[in-house]
Amino acid sequence: MTDLHDLAAKVIAEGEGPRLPTPSPVDRTTIRHWTEAMGDTNPRYQGPDAIAPPAMIQVWSMDGLNGRKRTRAPLDDLLDALDAAGYTGVVATNCEHIYHRPLVPGEELTSATRTTDMTGLKKTALGDGYFVTWQVTWYAQDEPVAEMIFRLLKFRPREERSPSEGRKPYPLRPAVNRDTEFFWEGARSGELRIQKCGDCGELRHPPGPVCPSCRSVKRTYAVAAGTGVVYSYVVHHNPPVPGRETPFVVAVVELPEGVRIVGNVVDCAPAEVEIGMPVRVTFREMDDELTLPLWTPGES
Amino acid sequence: MAGTALAGIGATEFSKNSGRSELQLAAEAVFAALDDAGLAPSDVDGLVTYTQDSNQEIALAREVGIGDLTYFSRVHYGGGAACGTVAHAAMAVTTGAAEVVVCYRAFNERSGRRFGQPDAGLGGEPSSMGLEMSWHVxxxxxxxxAWVAMFAQRYMHEYGVKSEDFGRVAVAMRRHAASNPAAWFYERPITLADxxxxxxxxxxxxxxxxxxESDGAVALVVTSADRARDLRCTPALISAAAQxxxxxxxxxxxxxxxxxxxLAEMGVVGRKLWEISGLRPSDMQAAILYDHxxxxxLTQLEELGFCARGEAKDFIRDGGIEIDGHLPVNPHGGQLGEAYIHGMNGIAEGVRxxxxxxxxxxxxxxxxxxxAGTGVPTSGLILTRG
Structure with a gap:
């Protein structure tokens, strides 16, 4: 995204853009509409000696409902480039006003914009994006009467995801190394993999680097049928466990292949779980990276 | 181990919030144990603790005023280390590596890091331990x-054991603690209904x-039986120590x-203890059984040979673990009643x-x-009147 930063540097170097006349002069009718809408009853904004509320400053130079652009400013080139690069989201993050003096009805103003900064690429809760800052100065003749420093975030909106995706990271993560990664990769692809010795064929869970029967380090795996029987289980109530709603069931499941494995029993009430209960494996995506093999009630 | 003895015991109060650092607790317990033995810090040349203890041996030596150390060691596997510290100390004394070894355990386990709270980082690192945890966490x-409950469920299923059978252990421990002023649950017995x-x-x-969950510290002094006989208290001879x-x-x-x-590991410890000491279960007049x-x-009573498999429930139902029972268990109230000092307070009760x-x-x-601690690699002692 160097080209975006190059463009930003160019736009910033151009300094203040042309002073553009506001669509209409400061006037009593617009002041009255604004103060009524805001519920501002300050007498200073009423009657023959009324001044314009300072916070109205941006009103005088707004383009109006038709959104007509009087003249393109260099800032527009930068914002268009961000849109084209996919940073189509926009949210205002900062707005500071500086008022040099009160304005009175009848004054004709101009405004000019200067781009002052662009930072990024930043990771934000909304998505990755750039913060762009600019400064608007309003003039009466050549006298600066007010200034505004404005910052917004142009971000790349996160892609829409199905409900099963895009969840926050599941906090209970396994440590994985070269001896165990086949198991977790299997879970991601919907396979319950049991380590099998490449020489003597012995099945083993949990897995390890060396076959305890023949010392072989030639490892392979078998894909389990996915059925099992509850050998023991617990129902966890207290204390609370991160990433889990209590109560939940954890079981030692005995597989027909001859090994045991630990996992949650899901899709049934904890009170229905018992030793000897047939279960069937199911694979559950806990977040975008981790899939766990879990167990649901199965056919006897 | 023959020829070694426990010559001193010391402890802090047992609380839920000690209000002081774990190192201070350790130092206080060591002073108490040395005073009990009638020894000075300058007599100590060995220190043993648990791998989990947050107080380095050298830090404790600085606080207590111990000078040269010729032996220091740490025993692994949580509460399974308790009697292992004494085993290491006794071996050091037997081999001449050290003459006076202090074993200690100090923690703020209630007001500081609570072992019963889930730690999402348990499966964090791909060490053998982290990988092992990762099949469960x-x-x-x-x-x-939860880890123990998984064993208990299967045990109940196989032997027809009921929750009340476990409850009778809790009731007995609280009954014992009720008459122990040092116990957190002093004068607070419970019923099976509770x-x-x-x-x-x-x-x-x-x-x-x-x-x-407790805050506190316990320290033990191990030396030769000969030296112990010249010290302030009756020595508790170490007839056997095993991991x-x-x-x-x-x-x-x-x-x-x-x-x-x-608990296969407790079976290993038991067999070794009987082999080393030449004693049998029927030679024991009481037992301190780790009761986290x-x-x-129940499982320990069976693994150690005090009753047959599946019969511990009957042994307990018949009053077997009461003070006047067949095998009084944890007269101090155990960790259910006195305090959870990772098994070290039980060794002190054995000495008393x-x-x-x-x-x-x-x-x-x-x-x-x-x-010592069960479900993990563990350890045990047989102490004998000198």
């Missing part, structure tokens, strides 16, 4: 109560199946062995029983068996 099986009504922690374990891990051993989750109803969770008290100074003294006691 992702499923939320990550607290000591046990049954207490909330679920992890089924099949109720709250009252779980030991306390043990079983085939297919894991930390609290040895669910992949053929038999899930035993009630079900493993040998000296004849316990508040719940067992009559005519010659030998007492002491065990």
């Amino acid at each position: 992702p499923y939320g099986l990550m607290t000591p109560a 046990h049954q009504a207490s909330k679920w922690i992890v089924e099949p374990l109720h709250l009252l199946d779980c030991c306390q 043990g891990a079983g085939a297919g051993q894991m930390m609290m989750t040895s669910y992949y062995r053929d038999d899930m109803t035993g 969770f009630t079900p493993f008290v 029983q040998i000296r004849g100074t316990s508040v719940n003294q067992v009559a005519d006691l010659e030998n007492i068996l002491v065990t």
Whole structure:
């Protein structure tokens, strides 16, 4: 995204853009509409000696409902480039006003914009994006009467995801190394993999680097049928466990292949779980990276 | 170990919030143990603790004023280290590596890091330990109560054991603690109904199946039996000290062995203790059995040969573990009643029983068996009147 930063540097170097006349002069009718809408009853904004509320400053130079652009400013080139690069989201993050003096009805103003900064690429809760800052100065003749420093975030909106995706990271993560990664990769692809010795064929869970029967380090795996029987289980109530709603069931499941494995029993009430209960494996995506093999009630 | 003895015991108060650092607790317990033995810090040349203890041996030596150390060691596997510290110390004394070894354990386990709280980082690193935990932690099986409950459920299924059978252990421990002024639950006994009504922690374990969480420290002085005889208190001779891990051993989750109803590692310790000491279960007049969770008290009675498999429930129902029972267990109230100091307070009670100074003294006691944490690689002692 160097080209975006190059463009930003160019736009910033151009300094203040042309002073553009506001669509209409400061006037009593617009002041009255604004103060009524805001519920501002300050007498200073009423009657023959009324001044314009300072916070109205941006009103005088707004383009109006038709959104007509009087003249393109260099800032527009930068914002268009961000849109084209996919940073189509926009949210205002900062707005500071500086008022040099009160304005009175009848004054004709101009405004000019200067781009002052662009930072990024930043990771934000909304998505990755750039913060762009600019400064608007309003003039009466050549006298600066007010200034505004404005910052917004142009971000790349996160892609829409199905409900099963895009969840926050599941906090209970396994440590994985070269001896165990086949198991977790299997879970991601919907396979319950049991380590099998490449020489003597012995099945083993949990897995390890060396076959305890023949010392072989030639490892392979078998894909389990996915059925099992509850050998023991617990129902966890207290204390609370991160990433889990209590109560939940954890079981030692005995597989027909001859090994045991630990996992949650899901899709049934904890009170229905018992030793000897047939279960069937199911694979559950806990977040975008981790899939766990879990167990649901199965056919006897 | 023959020829070695426990010559001093010391402890802080047992509380829920000590209000001081773990190093200060350790120092206070060591001073108390040395005073009890009639020794000075300058007499100490060895220190042993648990791998989990946050106080380095050298830091403790600086605080207490111990000078040169010729032996220091740490024993692994949580509460399974308790009697192992004494085993290491006794071996050091026997080999001449050191003359006076202090064993210590100090923690703010209630006001600081609580072992019963889930730690999402347990499966964090791909060390052998992290990988082992990783077969269980992702499923939320990550607290000591849950790990033990998995064994307990199978044990209940195989032997027709009921929750009330576990509850009787809790009731006995609280009854013992009720007459022990040092116990947190002094004068606060419970009934079996209280046990049954207490909330679920992890089924099949109720709250009252779980030991306390405690702040405190205990220290023990190990030296030669000859030297101990010249010191202030009656020596508790170390007739045997042993560590043990079983085939297919894991930390609290040895669910992949053929038999899930035993504690193979405690069987290893028991056999070694009987072999070293030449004694038998019937030679024990009392036992200190590690009671972080009630079900493993039953399992230990069976693994150590005090009753047959599946019969511990009957042994306990018949009053076997009461002070006047067949095998008084944890006269101080254990970790369910006195305090959870990772098993070290049980060793101190073993020494008091040998000296004849316990508040719940067992009559005519010659030998007492002491065990350490269960479900993990563990350890045990046989202490004998000198």
